[in-house]
Amino acid sequence: MEFSRHNIFSRIKDSDDYFIVNLLSGNADILTAMQAGEILSNNISNPQEFIDRGYLVDPEQEKSLYRKKYLDFLDNRDTDEIQLFFVPSYACNFGCFYCYQDEYTNPSLTVTSEIIDAFFSYIDTEFASRNKYITLFGGEPLLPGKNFREHIASLLKKAGDRKIDVAIVTNGYHLADYIPILKSGSIREVQVTLDGTADIHNKRRPLKNGLGTFDKIVEGIELALQHKLPVNLRVVVDKENIKNLPALARFAIKKGWTKNPLFKTQLGRNYELHHCQLNHNKLFTRIELYNTLYTLLLDNPEILEFHKPAYSISKFLFENGELPEPLFDSCPGTKTEWAFDFTGNIYSCTATVGKEGESLGTFFPEIIKKDDLIDEWENRDVVSIKACNNCPVQLACGGGCASVAKNREGNIQAPDCRPIKELLELGIGYYFYKAP
């Protein structure tokens, strides 16, 4: 018997206890310092307990369990719902300092009826048997102007005719004006970004002319909730605005948003996707962000009412009392996610959409699929990425983001490592020992 290759074992933050997590066997335990010492000195007094939990294994048996779980994962993914992003325009009325699309070309061109028809015709054929929903993305998909609004209304109508839900990723500035149009469709959620309370947000996400946007976005959120449209509030965080998170949480609590079942939140880490940020020192690494959140949560527990950070699988484990299924692949691009834009191009996902050299084909004016590139995307997972093969955290990490990996190493069969062990040290420490 050997120590499993999939054990993730470390000391819990601010505690003498340790954790051991094994995504393949599906077990997780807290260990005393004494039990941990036995592991560290390779002198386990009650090995049967560890064998029963799948922490001590016969390597051949473990390999066959790995293969079985991998095949289950692939089978399950075939029936997962897919998310189809559609970009009606790359134009945007905001001038956010961190926008990764600010280098993209054709910003003033937008969608036509012909393109919308071609998009639906493509997805009707290509994804006929799949459960799916469409997400409108940009640029900004809720722009003003009669023509543009008619196109969005037509998109919603055509989706509705096919019983396909639509989600919208918007900066929120024209959300209030769009409510009547949105109410005509089947809206799964509206994702709106607020980067803090008024002063902070307005500095980071102003209009192109520099004017603030906070008040209009808040008005849009309130109206959307009143009209029973689900709102997913996204906060893009870096070192500049993280300290404002407690104030934003209190703002949302006071507004009554956090009590509304139609309201949820997500934290997005501001990171360098395709080109240099104006000020690189503002950016957090993933672990820096979660370390800072740990301290912020201890000092401002009200943040939890606004947002519960995942800390890899820690929150899931805490809330469900069990581990999630092993994650052989964390990048949905071309598997359960595709992106299409108004120029007729097809991409893997939101990270590559509109980026030169990343098109995987076209749906207009003719259907062309670059099968070799698509195959490469479809095959990427912790089994295909050599660097992931012997990684003990692979089934919690899933190999990370293909686009980030490609930007760094020039090809997608490269790892985008997540600091899983460190995230679990913090997350298990917070949720199991500190959270109110």
Ligand code: SF4
């Ligand atoms: S490449 Fe990155 S952004 Fe695109 S689907 Fe994969 S994980 Fe997501």
Ligand code: SF4
């Ligand atoms: S991307 Fe890095 S951390 Fe993630 S599974 Fe691969 S080697 Fe491990």
